[in-house]
Amino acid sequence: MFRDEMSAQAKPSFDGLAEEVLSQGRRARRARTAKIASAALVAAVPTLTGGGHPALAGQAAQGAVPKSAGDTGAGTRTAPAGGAHTVPAAAILTTVTSPDSYIPQPGGAKAPTSSAAVLAELLKLLPPGTTSHYAFDGLGAQTYFDGASGLGMIRVSLFKGSVNPSACASAVPSDMTRACSTLPGGASVLTTRISDNCIEPLVIDVDHGDGTVVEIDVATCLAWNGHSNPPTRMAITAAQALQIAADPAWGTSQMDAALVRAAGSRFADLPGNTHDAVSTEAAQAGPSAGTYRAAASAGS
Numbered sequence: 001m002f003r004d005e006m007s008a009q010a011k012p013s014f015d016g017l018a019e020e021v022l023s024q025g026r027r028a029r030r031a032r033t034a035k036i037a038s039a040a041l042v043a044a045v046p047t048l049t050g051g052g053h054p055a056l057a058g059q060a061a062q063g064a065v066p067k068s069a070g071d072t073g074a075g076t077r078t079a080p081a082g083g084a085h086t087v088p089a090a091a092i093l094t095t096v097t098s099p100d101s102y103i104p105q106p107g108g109a110k111a112p113t114s115s116a117a118v119l120a121e122l123l124k125l126l127p128p129g130t131t132s133h134y135a136f137d138g139l140g141a142q143t144y145f146d147g148a149s150g151l152g153m154i155r156v157s158l159f160k161g162s163v164n165p166s167a168c169a170s171a172v173p174s175d176m177t178r179a180c181s182t183l184p185g186g187a188s189v190l191t192t193r194i195s196d197n198c199i200e201p202l203v204i205d206v207d208h209g210d211g212t213v214v215e216i217d218v219a220t221c222l223a224w225n226g227h228s229n230p231p232t233r234m235a236i237t238a239a240q241a242l243q244i245a246a247d248p249a250w251g252t253s254q255m256d257a258a259l260v261r262a263a264g265s266r267f268a269d270l271p272g273n274t275h276d277a278v279s280t281e282a283a284q285a286g287p288s289a290g291t292y293r294a295a296a297s298a299g300s
Helices: 002-007 017-047 115-125 238-245 257-266 276-285
Strands: 110-112 130-136 140-147 150-160 176-182 188-194 202-209 212-218 254-256
Touching (some): 115 130, 115 238, 254 257
Antiparallel strands (some): 110 254, 130 140, 150 212
């Protein structure tokens, strides 16, 4: 009875059925791939530097600071950028603090170091030019600098500890080189170059002694803007970067009191401006431990 009933019905068309099934399968596969990629990206976020260093919000019309490479939004990294390799903290720093003061700070009244003070000191030490796109990351500060070489990005960070004496003896990836040297006063200098990382193509660490290591990153691109890291030239030379990192004013615990006060007022409204205990904790975390916080564009 069933066969007789069905034989009287028109046969359904199967045209395009196979193609539709395959199309649905492809859509499902793309959805699964997207979820896997998203999960992998979230898992990778804490290890991205840029920084670099690590790294600032997508650029707005007024130049709102993009965070370190791969950053967007209010202080969260969302995409890798700048290069596959970064400067690992373990190879650069040790927690052992040398009691020697290779580059002693000048005398005078002191106050606890703040991120604003780091930015103010960086701006003071730069050669003639204009600055913008300020941002903070613990005891780290970023600025865009437009000088004799054109627009570029520079970051300075202070870390509590000492330069690892074995840094130049350890193996490095093929795209990375390290060179160790010593300044006349005994301060160790570690120069790292990474050929395929535009955020950290040149990184100079100077051990001031007495628990202060100053690191300066001179980039060949700007911060992540939501789509890319716009390419640039290095804004300063390696010699100028070393001079900045070796300046006696730096200190992870304290810096010139007048500078700290003036910087606190000047940059009071910039997000990520940290002080005292918060800054000290960030300084102990090591390179690339944090994420640059968005800050409104400013000039000087």
